[in-house]
Amino acid sequence: MSDIHQLGVADLAAAIAAKQTSAVEAAHHLLTRAQQHASLGAYLAFNEEATLAQARAADARIAAGERGPLLGVPLAHKDIFVTTDFPTTAGSRMLLGYQSPFNATVVQRLADAGAVTLGKLNCDEFAMGSGNDNSAYAPAHNPWDKQRVPGGSSGGSAAAVAARLVPAATGTDTGGSIRQPASFTGITGIKPTYGRCSRYGMVAFASSLDQAGPMARSAADCALLLSAMAGPDIDRDSTSLDHSAEDYSLALSQPREGASATQPLKGLRIGLPAEFFGAGCAPDVLAAVRAALAEYEKLGATLVDISLPRTELSIPVYYIIAPAEASSNLSRFDGVKFGHRAAQYDDLADMYQKTRSEGFGPEVQRRIMIGTYVLSHGYYDAYYLKAQQIRRLIAQDFQQAFTQCDVIAGPVAPTVAWKIGEKSEDPLANYLADVYTLSTSLAGLPGMSVPAGFGAGRMPVGLQLVGNYFKEGELLRTAHAFQQATDWHLKRPEGF
Amino acid sequence: MNQQVKKEASLLVHGYEVVIGFETHAQLATKSKIFSRAPIAFGAEPNTQACAVDLALPGTLPVMNREAVAHAIRLGLALGSHIAEQSVFARKNYFYPDLPKGYQISQFEIPVVQGGEVSFLLGDEKKTVRLVRAHLEEDAGKSLHEEFHGMSGIDLNRAGTPLLEIVTEPDMRSTAEAVAYAKELHKIVTWIGICDGNMQEGSFRCDANVSVRKPGAPLGTRREIKNLNSFKFMQQAIDYEIRWQIEQIEDGHAIQQATVLFNPDSGETRAMRSKEDAADYRYFPDPDLPPLVVSREWVEQVRADMPELPRQMAQRLVSDYGLPEYDAATLTQSPAMAAYFETAAKTSGQAKLVSNWIMGEVSRRLNAEEKDIADSPVSASQLATLIARIADGTVSNNAAKQVMDVLWSDESSQVDSIIEAKGLKQMNDSCALEAIVDEVMTANSPMVEQFRAGKDKAFNALVGLVMKASKGKANPQQVNDVLKQKLQ
Amino acid sequence: MSLTLTDIGRIAKLARLELDGPHSERMLGQLNGFFDIVEQMNAVDTTGVEPLAHPTAVIDHVSLRLRPDVASEPNNREANQKSAPAVERGLFLVPRVIE
Numbered sequence A: 001m002s003d004i005h006q007l008g009v010a011d012l013a014a015a016i017a018a019k020q021t022s023a024v025e026a027a028h029h030l031l032t033r034a035q036q037h038a039s040l041g042a043y044l045a046f047n048e049e050a051t052l053a054q055a056r057a058a059d060a061r062i063a064a065g066e067r068g069p070l071l072g073v074p075l076a077h078k079d080i081f082v083t084t085d086f087p088t089t090a091g092s093r094m095l096l097g098y099q100s101p102f103n104a105t106v107v108q109r110l111a112d113a114g115a116v117t118l119g120k121l122n123c124d125e126f127a128m129g130s131g132n133d134n135s136a137y138a139p140a141h142n143p144w145d146k147q148r149v150p151g152g153s154s155g156g157s158a159a160a161v162a163a164r165l166v167p168a169a170t171g172t173d174t175g176g177s178i179r180q181p182a183s184f185t186g187i188t189g190i191k192p193t194y195g196r197c198s199r200y201g202m203v204a205f206a207s208s209l210d211q212a213g214p215m216a217r218s219a220a221d222c223a224l225l226l227s228a229m230a231g232p233d234i235d236r237d238s239t240s241l242d243h244s245a246e247d248y249s250l251a252l253s254q255p256r257e258g259a260s261a262t263q264p265l266k267g268l269r270i271g272l273p274a275e276f277f278g279a280g281c282a283p284d285v286l287a288a289v290r291a292a293l294a295e296y297e298k299l300g301a302t303l304v305d306i307s308l309p310r311t312e313l314s315i316p317v318y319y320i321i322a323p324a325e326a327s328s329n330l331s332r333f334d335g336v337k338f339g340h341r342a343a344q345y346d347d348l349a350d351m352y353q354k355t356r357s358e359g360f361g362p363e364v365q366r367r368i369m370i371g372t373y374v375l376s377h378g379y380y381d382a383y384y385l386k387a388q389q390i391r392r393l394i395a396q397d398f399q400q401a402f403t404q405c406d407v408i409a410g411p412v413a414p415t416v417a418w419k420i421g422e423k424s425e426d427p428l429a430n431y432l433a434d435v436y437t438l439s440t441s442l443a444g445l446p447g448m449s450v451p452a453g454f455g456a457g458r459m460p461v462g463l464q465l466v467g468n469y470f471k472e473g474e475l476l477r478t479a480h481a482f483q484q485a486t487d488w489h490l491k492r493p494e495g496f
Numbered sequence B: 001m002n003q004q005v006k007k008e009a010s011l012l013v014h015g016y017e018v019v020i021g022f023e024t025h026a027q028l029a030t031k032s033k034i035f036s037r038a039p040i041a042f043g044a045e046p047n048t049q050a051c052a053v054d055l056a057l058p059g060t061l062p063v064m065n066r067e068a069v070a071h072a073i074r075l076g077l078a079l080g081s082h083i084a085e086q087s088v089f090a091r092k093n094y095f096y097p098d099l100p101k102g103y104q105i106s107q108f109e110i111p112v113v114q115g116g117e118v119s120f121l122l123g124d125e126k127k128t129v130r131l132v133r134a135h136l137e138e139d140a141g142k143s144l145h146e147e148f149h150g151m152s153g154i155d156l157n158r159a160g161t162p163l164l165e166i167v168t169e170p171d172m173r174s175t176a177e178a179v180a181y182a183k184e185l186h187k188i189v190t191w192i193g194i195c196d197g198n199m200q201e202g203s204f205r206c207d208a209n210v211s212v213r214k215p216g217a218p219l220g221t222r223r224e225i226k227n228l229n230s231f232k233f234m235q236q237a238i239d240y241e242i243r244w245q246i247e248q249i250e251d252g253h254a255i256q257q258a259t260v261l262f263n264p265d266s267g268e269t270r271a272m273r274s275k276e277d278a279a280d281y282r283y284f285p286d287p288d289l290p291p292l293v294v295s296r297e298w299v300e301q302v303r304a305d306m307p308e309l310p311r312q313m314a315q316r317l318v319s320d321y322g323l324p325e326y327d328a329a330t331l332t333q334s335p336a337m338a339a340y341f342e343t344a345a346k347t348s349g350q351a352k353l354v355s356n357w358i359m360g361e362v363s364r365r366l367n368a369e370e371k372d373i374a375d376s377p378v379s380a381s382q383l384a385t386l387i388a389r390i391a392d393g394t395v396s397n398n399a400a401k402q403v404m405d406v407l408w409s410d411e412s413s414q415v416d417s418i419i420e421a422k423g424l425k426q427m428n429d430s431c432a433l434e435a436i437v438d439e440v441m442t443a444n445s446p447m448v449e450q451f452r453a454g455k456d457k458a459f460n461a462l463v464g465l466v467m468k469a470s471k472g473k474a475n476p477q478q479v480n481d482v483l484k485q486k487l488q
Numbered sequence C: 001m002s003l004t005l006t007d008i009g010r011i012a013k014l015a016r017l018e019l020d021g022p023h024s025e026r027m028l029g030q031l032n033g034f035f036d037i038v039e040q041m042n043a044v045d046t047t048g049v050e051p052l053a054h055p056t057a058v059i060d061h062v063s064l065r066l067r068p069d070v071a072s073e074p075n076n077r078e079a080n081q082k083s084a085p086a087v088e089r090g091l092f093l094v095p096r097v098i099e
Helices: A009-017 A023-036 A048-063 A105-112 A155-162 A179-185 A219-229 A248-253 A283-298 A314-332 A348-359 A362-375 A381-401 A427-432 A435-443 A472-485 B002-011 B066-078 B175-191 B231-250 B296-304 B310-321 B325-331 B335-348 B351-368 B380-391 B397-409 B415-421 B430-443 B445-452 B457-469 B476-487 C005-014 C021-043
Strands: A043-046 A074-078 A116-121 A168-173 A188-191 A211-216 A269-273 A302-306 A407-411 A447-454 A460-467 B017-027 B089-093 B103-107 B117-122 B125-138 B142-148 B151-155 B162-168 B204-213 B223-228 B258-263 B268-271 C091-095
Touching (some): A009 A023, A009 A048, A023 A043, A023 A048, A023 A116, A043 A155, A074 A155, A105 A116, A105 A168, A116 A155, A155 A168, A168 A188, A168 A219, A179 A188, A179 A447, A188 A219, A188 A472, A211 A219, A219 A447, A219 A472, A248 A472, A269 A283, A283 A302, A283 A472, A314 A362, A314 A381, A314 A427, A314 A435, A314 B089, A348 C091, A362 A381, A362 C005, A381 A435, A381 C021, A407 A472, A427 C021, A435 A460, A447 A472, A460 A472, B017 B175, B066 B125, B066 B162, B066 B296, B117 B175, B125 B175, B142 C091, B175 B204, B175 B310, B204 B231, B231 B258, B231 B268, B310 B325, B310 B335, B325 B335, B325 B351, B335 B351, B335 B380, B380 B397, B380 B415, B430 B457, B445 B457, B445 B476, B457 B476, C005 C021
Parallel strands (some): A074 A116, A074 A168, A269 A407, B223 B258
Antiparallel strands (some): A043 A116, A407 A460, A447 A460, B017 B204, B089 B103, B142 B151, B151 C091, B204 B223, B258 B268
């Protein structure tokens, strides 16, 4: 089979099950393809031996008559998930060559489902960034325009899926790190409710915000991955929620009440927050988003005007809480038990300082400084505590909004993907560009990005859909209906 | 009143009032760590009991041990504290090689155990020390300072061991009171089984906050003596610290707040260098751990399974067995000793006699061999049998001690067979005794005359001679009676 | 209010980061730039608002899960120390620790 790379998760699984190809052939094909497109900077690590071993095991299971939606399907993981078969760097020099003695729960669950891991994907250092240009190793490039960023922090995942290097990948989203790169590269990605997927084995950035999710070429494929990834991790993660996993693919085929063939979303109320459609959003992005919403109306949905009054505030609130937690989470990187240690130092204190200053990049150091400051004596109440209070108000705003609508829709980001290097000298500009994704993360709500057309420079634009807690099924169904009626998600970058 | 004033005055040291508060770290007796499934055992090979979570490897997360919480509840119930329905784990952030995460998971604003008190006898005086709180936290690892070509070695086996930090108000006014408090607390935590109490292994570590002031003056600046791991050192360290502080003040120096270590060799305390820079711990609620909820039902379950506490038991021994306060207090030093007493007292029906023997003969032998009563070669029921034989006049108290010697050295031996074998039975047959008395009287008629002439001393001499003639088997009381009777 | 170089020095020391002159200057500018947008938080009245530490607590009560007290982790020292910078006889080596 020659066009294996064009197949999505479901189609590839079917082809493998039908013996039109094999897990080993698929793995081979995609590993070769990844090498051909190494200049994208999507991958950080491979281990062909381990990959092919997994593939052979999957083929054996198939030969033995076993069937499964992910059996034999090649995937790749954001390098923020620890793995035993591959080094884990979290995009940081601090963890150059780090070998984890265990697999992240999410990695293990996908492996158990028979998925084959191709390698580890590039990301911003410790998932801090929105352009993947904070990777200590190499920037990842956007396959739609290699001069532009693929978004971040899950930039490698987005670039690889968009460039057809892999049918699907894992990502993590702390303030938009799945949704924004998905939007920038024209793929589909979902961040589930906080606590849906285990955080065990995810190198921690901001513990009360981090959440794993799938990135793929369709809502249907995301559903297949999420069904395997989600579910409580009672033994390993105290914040993983006690909600048993669902079969999200099933939700896709379940029609809404009062739905019809022509109007599958009849009765669905889509809330449009005024704050997401203001002057802050670029016209080309707004145009694509409004066109998508018009399509939704054709599908039977009704558009409702709502308000999320504290959207602006989510920027300072998020950039106080996330760095505060990060400053503490990153204290374990001290050159004692693992990772980088400075070559020269005078004494213990000097070893700590040199090790951490050499090992952490500028953005990570910036956030450690902010986080350390807002937690320090005399400032805790004014900053951290205040931010956590406003965080509750923001979460309550969403609950208020969900009394008027079933899902909330708007842009994912104010612009399309920007040029590499354009914002790297201006951290604040990066923070401000997260304005539409942060509040969802602060509230711990599920959100996704669905390809909705193109904007300036023929760069992809994503439509953000936000659901209430545990409504991943409804979100995916809403996205799926749109993708049944449109072909934006099928568009692919030239040369891929 | 006058009495009271004397007491207060007597506590002053060179005119200064001593103020002491305690922070005690009790290592909780659990099988696994507080936030990981790694085992807990003292003295294992370095880092063999530190799992990925304990080492803070990237991606690891804490999962709370239920038994550690149950232990905290037990302490709270034993000390009459409030057990918080909801308490919060916080991160205490600081860098130290034995602290793998760069922060310690502890409880800050809302601890699980709040308030309560510890009461004990200091001499004949009842003292009460109020508790501020007791909170759950994880222990750190250890830095080994032996030479590694100029480096220190870090062993993280102890990292993540569950601790309960028990904090008192500054209620203690003398070294003696402080040590008595520590001993009472040690007794309670071991009694209710939440801590093995092994101070050498660091299972029960005390930090003493010591300050001095002129009576009526505001609290003085305190210095914290860390890791006092024996009652003897505690005594020495606090005494030294009090003298040192008073000297400083008398010489016109102000006391600087400091953390100090006690050096048993020099008998002195010295400030720790590593703690010099004023710490800013940046406490905040640990986002990895939702609030700890303790339901009333759970508290009641634990209460139902609580053992009788030492003070309650002591009161019961007084009321049920008519023991003096002192005996009761002594016999409730440990659950083992109390159980030993009750078994022996019940079977023999001679509570006071049993008490005397435990506090005397048994304790003396145990101490000599540095044994715990749990390992006593003579069982409670054996002691009971022996005491019963004393009570029914079969053997004299002295003979009983000889029986005890045999029992002690040969655990298989039986009380009655020993009495038989050594012929220790008292002669209770009056005819035989009268015969002996007659012999002695005829053989010592001068003495008899002396007695009749009014020399009472002669009587005791005659008793002695009769006892001797009976090879100690005669019942002294009986000898008295028979002699008196015949001498009339 | 705005930060000074002294603050930057103090925070860097707390965070165990080494910032030379130019780095401190740049850091100062960037942090002050950020704290300008933080100012807007002061306008929000949060009296009586409980901080939200665990997102889903906004809809229902979250409480800590407790595990049974079972020691099931085997000794995995070799694998655990695989990426350690300096180990001898199973101990992690660090520059002398002074108490």
